[in-house]
Amino acid sequence: MKNTKRAKLEAAGWAVGSVKKFLGLSEADEALINMKRGLSRSLRARRQQEGLSQVQLATRLRSSQSRVAKMEAGDPSVSMDLLVSSLLLLGATSADLAKAIRGGEKGKGRHAA
Amino acid sequence: MKNTKRAKLEAAGWAVGSVKKFLGLSEADEALINMKRGLSRSLRARRQQEGLSQVQLATRLRSSQSRVAKMEAGDPSVSMDLLVSSLLLLGATSADLAKAIRGGEKGKGRHAA
DNA sequence: TCATTCTATGTCATATGTGACATATCGTCA
DNA sequence: TGACGATATGTCACATATGACATAGAATGA
Structure with a gap:
């Protein structure tokens, strides 16, 4: 991921309604x-x-153990594309993925709102 | 994203789903x-x-017009990360994204309402 | 016609992601 | 103890994505 993103955003000044927009961007991140x-x-759940x-x-993914570990650890170097594919x-369906995405919302252990 | 598979995909015209197996296109792809x-x-819908x-x-995304065009065109060079972010x-919520993902599911031919 | 605006497409330097490797930690079992 | 399997973490060469730029097509209005 871009760890320069925040710096860029801050450096940009963000002309219109800057503070609000900035917060919005932070939230997007x-x-x-x-x-x-x-x-x-x-x-991880599916693997287990x-x-x-x-x-x-x-082996199934034609990748390496270390990358799988990083995927499961949420390492910043892992793209969404890799996770999804x-x-x-x-065997996940797009409905499963949609659920996982929404499930990743807030803290874990929370009941869905 | 493997360019080889994409090339195969695009070379096939990407018309119907029957030839995909021969081209090594998996369901996952x-x-x-x-x-x-x-x-x-x-x-595109949100932008419009x-x-x-x-x-x-x-400008808002701190990107360029050409990349936006490619995003909207579904260009192979565009990552899911970029689309999502x-x-x-x-202003899309994760629920919106989940919906969009599931919405991208099936036949595109349907001129949806 | 020309001029303007919006969008599409190709290219390129550089930033970022990926697989592979090495190595470390941890738990289990003999 | 040592050996083994599973997982974590750091690094690197190479692959891919990104923003920027050029340019073209399409639509609109003068």
């Missing part, structure tokens, strides 16, 4: 991270449900 | 592309609803 978290959790090790999953390869 | 399509459409030109939107910046 947070939302994206939460969505990824939901996908990460879903990936299938009784696969990270190595086994990596991995979940799809594990 | 198809699903991912459909999800992106849903996001692309949603982005706000009465923004691509240039104006690009752009939509979030336009």
